[in-house]
Amino acid sequence: MSKTQRSRLTRAQIEDLFSRLAELNPHPKTELEYQTPFELLIAVILSAQATDVGVNKATRRLYPVANTPKAILELGEAGLKSYISTIGLFNAKAKNVIATCRILVEQYGGDVPRDRVALEALPGVGRKTANVVLNTAFGEPTMAVDTHIFRVANRTGLAPGKDVRAVEDLLVKAVPAHYLQDAHHWLILHGRYVCKARKPDCPQCVIRDICRFKDKTVC
Structure with a gap:
């Protein structure tokens, strides 16, 4: 294993890192x-x-009207667009959602499959989305690496990698098993609100002394 495939933190540091994040937020969720x-x-x-905020605004209107594959199919693509038009790329997303709903109805009786291969075969669903569903809906210890996790994993030295799959694979190996179920929520939230892209809030970071980021902010 090369240096880029190994955590820069010791096992004790990784345990300490997640212990602090868990103490700060014992029950993280999407x-x-x-x-x-x-x-x-x-x-x-x-x-x-x-943004999650933008998606929530749209689904608060959509789900009371249609929150099953059959109901969304009955809305049709044009009908669906009227609920999600405030979201970026809504035309492509509407097409994918309708196609996904059709597959769920025709192949899975309207249920969401608890299987990575089946999930990734759905239109608009990639590995990250499949990991989110497997983890959050079905309790699987998967690691959904988005831009926030990719940034935090590389900055801290927890799981450095050149691409999201390399980071995902290393995180699954490096994160202690008893933290793996919630780890991606902690890392996403940390990246979203503390370890921000343009200016990380290092003075308020609970893991700043563990983090290997060289350009820590001071105010």
Whole structure:
């Protein structure tokens, strides 16, 4: 294994890092609003290159009207667009959601499959989306690496990697098993609110002494 495939932190430091994040937020969860695996799946599809806040605003209008594959199919692509038009790339997303709903109805009886291969075969669903659904809806210890996790993993030295798959694979190996279920939520939230892209809030960071980031902010 090369240096780029190994955590720059010791096992004790990794344990300490997640212990602190867990103490700060014992029960982390996605900021996407959902009640069922299907609602989560659609919300994650809609969230690509969009904010969770924006997706939630749209689904608060959509789900009371249509929150099953059959109901969204009955809306049709044009009808669906009227609910999600405030979200970026809504035309492509509407097409993918309708196609996904059709597959769910025709092949899975309207249920969301608890299987990575089946999930990734759905239009608009990639590895990250599949990982979110498997973890958040079905309790699988998967690691959904988005831009926030990619940034935090590289800055801290927790799981340096040149691409998201390299970071995902290393995180799955490096994160202690008892933290893996919630790890991606902690890392996403940390990247979203503390370890921000343009100016990380290092003075308020609970893991700043563990972090290997060279350009820490001081105010």
